[in-house]
Amino acid sequence: MAFTRLAGIIAIALASSHSAYAATTGAKPVTCSTGQVTANAACCALFPVVSLMQSQLFDNGECGEGAHSALRLSFHDAIGFSIHGGKGGGADGSILQFGDVETQFHANGGIDEIVDDQTPVWQQTNLTAGDFLHLAAAVGTANCPGAPRLQFMLGRPAPVAPAPDLTIPEPTDSVTSILARFADAGFSPREAVALLTSHTIAAADVVDPAIPRTPFDSTSATFDSQIFLEVLLKGRLFPGPNNSSQPGEVLSPLAGEMRLQSDFVISQDSRTACFWQQMINNQQLMISQFKAAMAKLQLLGQNTAHLIDCSDVVPIPRSFTQAIKYPASFSQADVQIACPQLPFPSLATVAGPAPTVAPV
Numbered sequence: 492m493a494f495t496r497l498a499g500i501i502a503i504a505l506a507s508s509h510s511a512y513a514a515t516t517g518a519k520p521v522t523c524s525t526g527q528v529t530a531n532a533a534c535c536a537l538f539p540v541v542s543l544m545q546s547q548l549f550d551n552g553e554c555g556e557g558a559h560s561a562l563r564l565s566f567h568d569a570i571g572f573s574i575h576g577g578k579g580g581g582a583d584g585s586i587l588q589f590g591d592v593e594t595q596f597h598a599n600g601g602i603d604e605i606v607d608d609q610t611p612v613w614q615q616t617n618l619t620a621g622d623f624l625h626l627a628a629a630v631g632t633a634n635c636p637g638a639p640r641l642q643f644m645l646g647r648p649a650p651v652a653p654a655p656d657l658t659i660p661e662p663t664d665s666v667t668s669i670l671a672r673f674a675d676a677g678f679s680p681r682e683a684v685a686l687l688t689s690h691t692i693a694a695a696d697v698v699d700p701a702i703p704r705t706p707f708d709s710t711s712a713t714f715d716s717q718i719f720l721e722v723l724l725k726g727r728l729f730p731g732p733n734n735s736s737q738p739g740e741v742l743s744p745l746a747g748e749m750r751l752q753s754d755f756v757i758s759q760d761s762r763t764a765c766f767w768q769q770m771i772n773n774q775q776l777m778i779s780q781f782k783a784a785m786a787k788l789q790l791l792g793q794n795t796a797h798l799i800d801c802s803d804v805v806p807i808p809r810s811f812t813q814a815i816k817y818p819a820s821f822s823q824a825d826v827q828i829a830c831p832q833l834p835f836p837s838l839a840t841v842a843g844p845a846p847t848v849a850p851v
């Protein structure tokens with residue numbers, strides 16, 4: 492975390508010193524009428540939008556359902572794209588503007604809720620759907636301790652059409668088909684794993700509709716690497732009172748926790764297992780890789796020459812500096828190691844009996 496803190500100090504130093512700032516970026520910082528400082532006057536209009544998002548979408552700055560679903564929405568919007576053409580406009584906000592079409596897609600189960608929540612807030616702003624939705628993802632993610640401060644670029648044009656169906660991976664898909672879809676959108680297997688860091692702040696509503704808000708790891712309000720560890724632990728049961736499973740779900744290690752089949756098979760596949768394992772207890776690597784992959788995702792299909800860097804309107808997330816631990820009663824003996832060529836990190840275990848993860 493030393494690096495994150497240092498970067499924060501540098502950012503503050505740059506923002507408070509005109510000459511240092513200009514020397515580094517060649518641009519003159521602007522003090523907005525609202526008092527905040529930003530690199531470009533065009534970004535000033537975003538500070539009130541950030542406040543609006545915090546109050547109307549994210550319960551005044553929480554890492555809760557609104558924040559989690561804003562991040563999921565940015566993926567489901569942007570991935571409707573192919574580097575070979577013939578799919579959608581990428582990170583264009585089409586899922587918000589043409590929500591009546593895209594929320595019907597099978598992979599978009601539950602997305603109607605966040606589209607319905609974001610639409611009236613979006614309409615109070617002058618932003619295009621793409622700018623609004625991808626700023627919301629950056630702001631929502633920033634509410635989660637440990638998260639990177641995501642980049643935000645302003646100036647996406649309005650989307651011209653809905654994305655076609657069948658561009659979004661499903662938890663029942665094979666690793667080969669998931670990696671092929673990511674490759675078609677321009678992402679390597681490592682970038683796909685980096686993007687799956689998002690499941691550290693995630694829960695499922697529709698995989699098993701009988702048990703909504705079932706989290707994927709035991710710390711779904713913290714942007715830590717616990718997801719990468721817990722997906723590797725031997726599966727024992729299914730969440731919910733009936734110990735019953737749904738398509739796309741496999742045995743999880745903890746009562747009340749859901750493990751997606753897709754996360755599990757990616758954690759075990761030789762194309763992705765080592766990078767998956769390297770994320771464990773490696774907060775720096777995890778957030779730097781996630782930030783880079785998100786920057787790419789949130790600009791798919793966009794002409795970057797026409798965009799303005801407004802990343803400095805995104806709140807600075809609180810840091811997460813602790814070592815992660817095995818959930819109580821677990822140890823390395825429970826890990827299904829799929830990358831024997833690398834050492835497995837040595838981790839302590841939380842004291843006490845095995846936990847039951849509560850719905851979020």
Ligand code: HEM
Nearest residue numbers: 559560563566660661662686689693694695696697698753
């Ligand atoms: C292999 C690719 C992926 C698959 C198969 C997948 C699948 C899923 C599924 C089934 C859910 C639960 C939906 C529900 O029942 O409510 C979910 C939740 C979520 N996903 Fe993914 N996902 C993938 C990649 C991603 C990526 C790349 C991101 C973001 C960059 C992302 C962000 C999220 C978030 C934040 C949630 C939680 C939403 C909430 O708690 O409201 N996912 N994902």
Ligand SMILES: *[C@@H]1O[C@H](CO)[C@@H](O)[C@H](O)[C@H]1NC(C)=O
Nearest residue numbers: 536539540614615616617618
């Ligand atoms: C939207 O743009 C109009 C016209 O430029 C302006 O009058 C209005 O204040 C803007 N609204 C917001 C919320 O920025």
Ligand SMILES: *[C@@H]1O[C@H](CO)[C@@H](O)[C@H](O)[C@H]1NC(C)=O
Nearest residue numbers: 700701702731732733734735
């Ligand atoms: C558990 O099973 C019973 C009987 O099949 C069913 O009525 C109930 O809805 C199930 N509950 C959950 C949460 O899956």
Ligand SMILES: *[C@@H]1O[C@H](CO)[C@@H](O)[C@H](O)[C@H]1NC(C)=O
Nearest residue numbers: 727728729733734735736742
């Ligand atoms: C739940 O089901 C799994 C497999 O379907 C079984 O191995 C396990 O013992 C069951 N656990 C409980 C607590 O019933």
